[in-house]
Each structure stands twice: as C-alpha cells, then as structure tokens.
Amino acid sequence: xxxxxxxxxxxxxxxxxxxxxxxxxxxxxxxxxxxxxxxxxxxxxxxxxxxxxxxxxxxxxxxxxxxxxxxxxxxxxxxxxxxxxxxxxxxxxxxxxxxxxxxxxxxxxxxxxxxxxxxxxxxxxxxxxxxxxxxxxxxxxxxxxxxxxxxxxxxxxxxxxxxxxxxxxxxxxxxxxxxxxxxxxxxxxxxxxxxxxxxxxxxxxxxxxxxxxxxxxxxxxxxxxxx
Amino acid sequence: xxxxxxxxxxxxxxxxxxxxxxxxxxxxxxxxxxxxxxxxxxxxxxxxxxxxxxxxxxxxxxxxxxxxxxxxxxxxxxxxxxxxxxxxxxxxxxxxxxxxxxxxxxxxxxxxxxxxxxxxxxxxxxxxxxxxxxxxxxxxxxxxxxxxxxxxxxxxxxxxxxxxxxxxxxxxxxxxxxxxxxxxxxxxxxxxxxxxxxxxxxxxxxxxxxxxxxxxxxxxxxxxxxxxxxxxxxxxxxxxxxxxxxxxxxxxxxxxxxxxxxxxxxxxxxxxxxxxxxxxxxxxxxxxxxxxxxxxxxxxxxxxxxxxxxxxxxxxxxxxxxxxxxxxxxxxxxxxxxxxxxxxxxxxxxxx
Numbered sequence: 332x333x334x335x336x337x338x339x340x341x342x343x344x345x346x347x348x349x350x351x352x353x354x355x356x357x358x359x360x361x362x363x364x365x366x367x368x369x370x371x372x373x374x375x376x377x378x379x380x381x382x383x384x385x386x387x388x389x390x391x392x393x394x395x396x397x398x399x400x401x402x403x404x405x406x407x408x409x410x411x412x413x414x415x416x417x418x419x420x421x422x423x424x425x426x427x428x429x430x431x432x433x434x435x436x437x438x439x440x441x442x443x444x445x446x447x448x449x450x451x452x453x454x455x456x457x458x459x460x461x462x463x464x465x466x467x468x469x470x471x472x473x474x475x476x477x478x479x480x481x482x483x484x485x486x487x488x489x490x491x492x493x494x495x496x497x498x499x500x501x502x503x504x505x506x507x508x509x510x511x512x513x514x515x516x517x518x519x520x521x522x523x524x525x526x527x528x529x530x531x532x533x534x535x536x537x538x539x540x541x542x543x544x545x546x547x548x549x550x551x552x553x554x555x556x557x558x
Numbered sequence: 559x560x561x562x563x564x565x566x567x568x569x570x571x572x573x574x575x576x577x578x579x580x581x582x583x584x585x586x587x588x589x590x591x592x593x594x595x596x597x598x599x600x601x602x603x604x605x606x607x608x609x610x611x612x613x614x615x616x617x618x619x620x621x622x623x624x625x626x627x628x629x630x631x632x633x634x635x636x637x638x639x640x641x642x643x644x645x646x647x648x649x650x651x652x653x654x655x656x657x658x659x660x661x662x663x664x665x666x667x668x669x670x671x672x673x674x675x676x677x678x679x680x681x682x683x684x685x686x687x688x689x690x691x692x693x694x695x696x697x698x699x700x701x702x703x704x705x706x707x708x709x710x711x712x713x714x715x716x717x718x719x720x721x722x723x724x725x726x727x728x729x730x731x732x733x734x735x736x737x738x739x740x741x742x743x744x745x746x747x748x749x750x751x752x753x754x755x756x757x758x759x760x761x762x763x764x765x766x767x768x769x770x771x772x773x774x775x776x777x778x779x780x781x782x783x784x785x786x787x788x789x790x791x792x793x794x795x796x797x798x799x800x801x802x803x804x805x806x807x808x809x810x811x812x813x814x815x816x817x818x819x820x821x822x823x824x825x826x827x828x829x830x831x832x833x834x835x836x837x838x839x840x841x842x843x844x845x846x847x848x849x850x851x852x853x854x855x856x857x858x859x860x861x862x863x864x865x866x867x868x869x870x871x872x873x874x875x876x877x878x879x880x881x882x883x884x885x886x887x888x889x890x891x892x893x894x895x896x897x898x899x900x901x902x903x904x905x906x907x908x909x910x
Contacts (some may be wrong), residue, residue: 452645458632459604459639460708461662466633470658474649 339532341507342515349423349511350491353430354484357438361483362476365442366468387436391496394432398425398501419501426502426509430491437490438483441551445479446472482550489543492536512536559584559712559744565602565612565622575599575768584744587755587776590765596748599765600716603746604639605632617711636667638705642717644697646689652700653685659708667709670741678737679703695726699733706737713738713745719754724909728828731757752780753792753830784833784880785863791833791878794909799825806849806903813873817849817903828909835905836879838868839898840889849903852877856895859886866891870899 335343364383368376386394401407402419412419419425449472457467495513502509504518516532519525562580569575575595590596601607603614603621611624616637621630638659646655660672676682679699684692692700698718705713715734719727735758738745747758755762756776764771764779774782784791797809797816807821809829818829843851854870854877861867866886870877879899881891891897 450645452641453647455604455606455632456639456641456645457647457658458606459635459637460659460704461633461636462658463631463633466662471647477649 335531335535336528338506338510339515339528342510342512342532343535345423345507345509346492346511346513349426349430349494350488353427353434353491354438354488356427357431357435357487358480358484361435361438361442361487362473362480365439365446365476365479366472368439369443369446370472383439384436386433391429391433391494392500395429395497395500398429398432398497402428402501421503421505421509423502423509426494426498426511429497429501430494433494433497434487434490438487441483441486442476442479444551445476445482449475478550478553482547485543485547485550489540489547492539492543559586560615560617561586561603561712561746562613562615563599563602565609565614567598567602567607567609569598573768575602577770579763579770579773581761581763581773583761584742585738585759585761586744586746587759587762588746588748588765589750589752589755589762589776589779591750594765595768596750596765597716598768600639600714600746600748603635603712604637604714605630605635633662636709636711637714638708638710638712639714639716640698640701640705640718642720644694644701646692646697646700646704648689650689651685652681652687652689652692655689655700656681656685656704656707659704659710663707663709670707670709672707675703675707675737675741678740679733694722695729698722698726698730702730702734702737706741706743710743713743715745715747715749715758717749718747720749720751727754728757728909734758752776752783752787753794756780756794781860781867781878782862784867784878785861785865789832789834790880791867793831793833793877795829795831795875795906797827797829799823799827812875814852814875816901816906818906819904820906820908822908829906830909831877831901831906833867833878833880835901836877837900838879838881838885838889838891839900840891840895842898843900846900847902848900850899850901852899852901854897854899856891856893856897858893859891868897870897872899 368380399420402412402425403409419428453471454467457471462470493513498511499514504510504514512532512535516529519529519532560580560582564578566574566576575598588596588599598607602609605621608629609622609624613620614622620628621635622628647658650658679702681699681703684696684700689697689700719730722730747755749755759776761773762776762779763773780791795811797811799821800808800810800815806817806819809816809818809821809827852872854872856868857871858869859866864883865880866883868879868881868891870879877899
C-alpha cells in the first residue's frame with residue numbers, strides 16, 4: 332500500500348494554504364463587487380462583467396502568461412513591486428494570485444445569487460429606521476448574503492485546489508515552495524514509476540473536492556429554499 | 559403633523575405622480591385603488607424615491623427641495639414605514655428587530671421607553687423568538703413596534719393591514735390607535751380599503767391616477783362612493799349582546815334592539831350593515847318577514863351616483879340607507895320625515 336511521502340504531504344499542505352489564502356483574500360472584493368453589480372446601475376457594468384468572468388472561459392495558461400508579463404522582472408508592474416520590495420514570481424504568493432483570479436468569478440456568482448434574493452424592502456426598511464447605506468450593507472445585506480458567501484467560498488476553494496495552468500507559469504513547480512497537488516501529480520505522471528504515488532494524490536484531491544462540493548451543495552439548497 | 563407636498567415624479571411608461579397639497583392632523587388617511595400612486599407617495603415622503611422636482615416639507619423641516627438642492631436621505635427624515643407584509647429582518651430575533659431603529663435614533667429624540675412599548679403591543683412573550691416563528695398578526699405587531707421605537711415624527715402605514723384577515727385587522731387597529739395616542743406619533747394610513755380608513759383616520763386624501771383628488775373626511779368619502787360601490791355604504795354598528803332567542807342573537811344598539819343571525823357569545827361586537835340591505839317604508843308595514851323594524855327620522859338626503867343616500871336617526875344612532883332616485887321621489891323622502899327601516903336578521907356581517 333503506497334503512502335504519502337513527505338514531499339506529497341508538503342504539496343497537500345501548500346495546496347490548502349494557497350487555496351485558503353486566495354479565497355480569504357478574494358472574499359471582501361467579491362462581496363463588494365457583487366454588491367456593486369446587484370444594487371447599482373452604471374455605464375461600464377457590462378464591460379466589468381466581461382472582464383471579471385473572462386477567467387471562466389479563458390485558458391488558465393493565458394492568464395498565467397499575462398500575469399508573468401505583468402509581474403515578472405521586467406514586467407509592467409516591476410517598478411512598483413521593486414519600490415515595495417515585493418517579489419511575487421515563483422513564490423507561493425504568485426500561486427495565490429493565479430488562484431484568486433481564476434476562482435473569483437465562481438465566488439462572485441454565488442454571492443450575487445444570494446444578494447439578488449434579498450427582498451429590497453428589507454433594505455428600505457433599514458434605511459427608514461435610521462441606517463445609512465454602509466450601515467445597511469453591514470447589518471442587512473452582509474448577514475443575508477451569508478449563505479452565498481460560504482457557498483461561493485467553498486466553490487472557489489475547490490477551484491483553487493485544482494489550479495494548474497496559470498500556477499505552473501507564474502509560480503513554477505518548485506518542490507516545497509510552489510508545488511501544489513496538481514503539479515505534483517503532473518511530475519509523477521511524467522516519471523517512469525510514479526503511477527502509485529500519482530494515484531494516492533488523486534485520491535486525496537478527489538476526497539477534498541467531494542467534501543467541499545458536499546458543503547457547497549447543501550448550502551445552495553438552503554439558498555434555493557429561501558428564494 | 560403638517561405635511562406639504564408639491565412634487566412631480568414621472569416614471570418610464572406613462573405614469574406620473576403630481577401633487578400639491580398640505581395636510582395637517584394626527585391620523586390622516588390616503589385612500590385610492592391600486593395604481594393610484596399611493597405607494598409612490600410613500601416612497602417620496604420616506605426618501606426612498608426622489609421627485610423630479612418640487613418640495614416636501616414636514617413639520618416645518620424641508621425634506622426635499624429641487625431648487626435649493628435639498629434631499630435628506632431616508633435615515634435623516636425620521637419617517638418610519640410599516641409595510642404590507644411586515645418586512646422583519648429574518649436574520650434577527652424579535653428583540654433585535656424591535657431595537658434596530660431604536661439603537662440608531664439619536665439620544666435627544668428617544669422618547670419612547672422600550673418596556674412600555676413592549677407592554678402596549680403585548681410583545682412580552684415574543685422577544686427571544688426568531689421572526690420566522692411568528693404568526694401573521696404577531697409579525698405585523700412587531701413591525702409596528704419596530705417602527706414606533708425608531709421614534710419617528712411620522713409613521714407611514716403602507717397597506718399595513720391588507721394582508722391580514724378581519725379579526726387580526728381589528729386587533730392591529732386597536733394596537734395602532736393605542737400606541738399612536740400613547741406615544742403621540744402621527745400616522746399617514748395608506749389603504750385601498752375604505753373600512754380601514756374609516757376606522758383609523760379622521761381625514762383623508764383621496765388619490766387617483768397619480769393625483770390627489772381631494773381632501774375630505776372618511777365619512778364624507780364613504781357617502782360619496784356609495785352610489786358606485788359594489789357594496790353600498792357600510793354602516794358600522796357597535797352593539798352589546800343581550801340574549802339568545804331561538805336561532806337569533808339579540809343585541810342592544812343605542813336604544814334599539816337588533817335581531818342578528820350571525821352573532822356569537824362575545825359581549826361586545828361590531829357589525830357591518832350595507833346601505834343596500836335597508837328597506838324604507840313611509841308607513842308601518844303590518845307584516846314583514848324581516849326581524850328588525852326600526853322607527854327612524856330622516857335627517858338628510860344626499861345624491862351619490864344614480865342613488866339617493868338617506869341619513870336616518872334611530873334614537874341617538876345614525877344609519878345610512880340608499881334608495882334609487884325614483885323611489886326617493888315616490889316616497890317623497892325628505893328631512894324630518896318619519897320612516898320605518900326594515901332589516902333582515904341575516905344582513906348583519908360580524909366584523910370582529
């Protein structure tokens with residue numbers, strides 16, 4: 332019976348760390364973006380919508396390549412990053428960024444679903460009871476979007492766990508540093524006797540995905556009932 | 559409370575609300591069929607909708623003025639709304655719902671004590687519950703309490719009773735009157751139900767097609783609408799139970815006794831009686847099957863559509879009956895005549 336080696340273990344921990352960080356970082360932005368799209372009308376709405384959803388249809392490799400061009404040593408944002416003393420490329424932070432961009436549309440989708448199901452008069456009621464719009468956002472819209480926030484987070488977490496294309500370009504495949512579960516499986520698949528180890532990691536990936544999707548499913552059901 | 563509104567608001571499509579009125583009073587009704595602009599009016603006063611132009615002044619404070627660029631946001635207007643279906647915050651307990659507005663009310667405006675409100679509305683047993691475990695009437699009571707605890711200077715009741723059945727309606731009416739009087743909160747009661755407007759207000763703005771058609775008393779409005787209404791004028795009779803006789807209940811109404819089929823064992827009751835269910839005789843009819851025969855004096859007559867309304871005095875009580883124009887001419891009904899009003903025992907409809 333094949334067991335997990337310590338490098339596999341590192342890959343699992345790193346995957347979880349990257350996915351968790353990407354999800355938590357994206358949450359406030361996802362919430363604000365969903366709020367903007369649900370409750371406001373403005374000119375550039377369609378354009379913004381397309382831009383945010385682009386990673387859903389774009390090959391992740393393209394995303395990764397664009398990120399590399401932007402954040403690399405001579406990239407578009409290099410002066411800014413140098414000034415801040417931050418190095419992103421080929422670190423786990425780059426993997427976080429790649430995961431965040433690719434998973435963001437999934438996160439937003441669930442939050443918007445929850446926000447759209449909020450009865451507008453609840454917000455009106457809060458306003459006439461003395462709440463300003465920020466107060467209303469925090470005390471009515473946020474708690475009533477809770478289900479969507481958790482559902483979206485779980486979906487985004489699962490997607491981030493599986494991120495490969497963008498990650499391998501922008502973060503590389505460095506054992507212990509940026510080698511996540513999918514990258515490790517890719518390595519094993521390319522080596523002559525790596526099949527058992529690859530399979531073990533596959534089982535781990537499937538188990539994590541099933542767990543997350545179960546959580547997501549039960550939450551969306553709850554949301555649908557409310558609607 | 560004094561409210562002046564001279565505003566216009568146009569909506570995509572053809573609807574336009576245009577008003578120019580001033581109304582002063584503590585219990586003011588806004589009456590109109592759906593689509594007449596009542597809800598738009600509510601939105602404009604509360605600040606949830608912005609007029610295209612004009613001015614809204616409440617108790618001397620300008621809430622909106624397009625020329626001077628004034629538009630107070632809803633949270634600064636101190637105008638609370640009770641919606642048709644309560645709109646309680648589903649994620650909060652009853653207590654947290656009640657305190658939502660109270661906590662946001664500046665200390666200098668806080669005049670209502672939470673405890674006394676809870677006891678006036680009899681909410682004691684409900685405080686810890688989640689709002690999804692309340693009945694319709696309880697929800698509306700909590701919504702009313704939540705609005706009052708925000709210490710508003712005006713309460714907007716936007717079709718607040720429409721979703722309730724008659725018994726609950728009367729219960730909420732009772733609570734609303736008590737709370738409004740005890741805490742001195744004026745209200746604007748918006749409804750398409752003439753009955754509710756008559757029970758709750760002493761003057762009324764009649765709305766239609768996005769305009770305020772007139773300012774009148776609920777009684778006057780009810781008389782004007784008698785001729786075109788499907789049910790005529792609804793007399794409201796406050797009665798006291800005396801006894802049961804055969805299959806009928808006997809009630810005291812002023813100095814008269816009334817025989818009613820749809821009675822029950824409650825000591826006090828309110829019955830509805832349509833003006834159409836009263837038949838008038840100029841002489842005593844010797845034998846009639848109807849159980850109630852009242853000797854009345856005609857106080858006044860008034861035209862309403864193709865009908866004539868007849869205001870009758872029976873003892874100290876007033877009844878409105880209606881007859882067609884020809885009948886009024888044939889019987890020569892005019893003020894100070896004596897007539898007999900005949901009413902079947904089954905014509906009374908119990909309200910409470």
